[in-house]
Amino acid sequence: MARISLEGISHAYGGRTMDPSDLALKPLDHVWEKGRAYSLLGPSGCGKTTLLNIISGLVTPTTGRILFDDLDVTHLPTERRNIAQVFQFPVIYDTMTVADNLAFPLRNRGLPAAAVTKRVTEIASLLDLTPELSKRARNLTADAKQKISLGRGLVRSDVAALLFDEPLTVIDPSLKWELRSKLKAVHHALDMLMIYVTHDQIEALTFADEVVVMKDGRVLQIASPAELFEYPAHTFVGYFIGSPGMNIIEAEVDGHIARVAGQTVELGATYARPPAGSTVQIGFRPDFAALAPSGGYAVRVRRIEDLGRRRIARVAFGPHEIFATVPYGVSLEGEEAGMTIRADRVFVYVNDERVYGEAR
């Protein structure tokens, strides 16, 4: 078990480069605490797998240092770091039985046979693989194979961190949930540092204590799932997390008000005037914008969808199409409606980054 620190890590495929747009991973400092579960979340090609491979040592970063506790491992090869990784597609050793698969990493490290058997039995029971132990691994289903890959990581007692690279991609949807709760259970049982790469926000938010949201090689925000939802630090985070995502509309911010399409939206804080030429936007979650037959900002209702737990309306707010909540018990007639927004949940973004105002 260890703490993993990244110091100024960045990476460009094809070597050193001066042009920041060539960086697959932009400079990053972060400390991964032991015993916690992290998710790397972002669209395909955002650099999350690169970051994971840098931690596991499959990729050597162009700049920066990686420390396991206080040991610099930047140039140590994978096999000499105490890392286990589970890949997108299950990797199993075809010709071996499940038990031999699980024993493989231990035998390679020269553990005595008795210790190997003991450890394999433990891990197999943890993963519910005991009935499969004597079967040949190649004939199992994809989820069982993925459990074997996971087991090969867990079986080593020296592992500092367990890394997952979209491990549920090839798993049947009905089994995904089960395997994910297995992962959570394993995490609680073994108290290991786990880092989980995914582009599926549900997977990320349900798995992790802390989520790292990435886009175009840049880390946009590192926060708990609740914080990501409530206080997105970047317009992309607001848009990417939540369904539907955050409403983000261009506005003119002046002190504690924002002007949108001729109407004035109250802000929860007083903001300094943004620099000239920058893009200024306000953002608020549909969850904090409620519709009523009248009162508040005037909007036109386009369509209402009943999602069961809540009703979401697509409305026109001036020229902007946004989403708002229709509380149960409220019935809207015709197109005209009024919208109220919780002022403390309206955030201001300058060039996509959240800016903070002074509390009123």
Add this chain to the structure above:
Amino acid sequence: MTEKPLNNRAWWLVLPVLLFVLFSALLPIMTVVNYSVQDAMAGNSYFWNGDGWFRDLLNSQTEIGARFSDALTRNLSFSFAALFIEVPLGIAIALCLPRTGRTIGFYLVILALPMLIPWNVVGTIWQIFARADIGLFGAALTGLGLHYNDTQDAVSAWCTIVVMDVWHWTPLVVLLSYAGLRAIPDAYYQAARIDGASRWATFRYIELPKLQKVLVIAVLLRFMETFMIYTEPFVVTGGGPGSATTFLSIDLVKIALGQVDLGNAAAMSLVYNLITITLCWIFFTIMTQLDRRGNP
């Protein structure tokens, strides 16, 4: 009309294929079968001989039987020697090739060159190459003080034929193995590194199992071709010295065209054919069963 239209005229479309198969395979084989059960005399007169030719062929006490069993032994030895060298060597070379990069195209073209050379040209090249007086290979070996002469010494002749086949056809195994290796996803190698597997363990537990399917093809192709080999030994050694490199196909041609002994030749070619098919079937079954072992 409520009935489903039924039109058998479509069968005519199969006719060209039937005709082709008839003339290319069925008629020649039946001609051979015809010769194998009759004794042909001059003037196109035939006498029924039943299974007489086959009895002689399979009885090693007779002259033809002894020739046949000797040639069969030579063929099997040659095939196994060639497979035994070409398959491991081919895999080894494929493993040494770079996985990516610009040079790989160059290597593959160089490796594939021997395969593009026609059989009789290969034979001619090696016939000259192996000459003990002026051939580079032969003269070099003689120069090293080795007793080498492929026209007088059976061991020399054998070595020449085997080395020639290895040179000519190992590239096929290399190409097949290389394609098989390239099909292994990177994640397997990465997982092996994380699991601390040695180079040998990576080969034994990842690469070799993944290569199994292409190796079935490689072994089958190489076995069939070595078992039927004719042109190269015919050009290089002419079956000699003595009958040291007289393989079944060479002997067959000698009997059929040299001695015009059609009954013996026909029986021999049918048995030869049957052995090839049976051995291929055995290889295929063993290797695919190996693959399926452990299936529920």
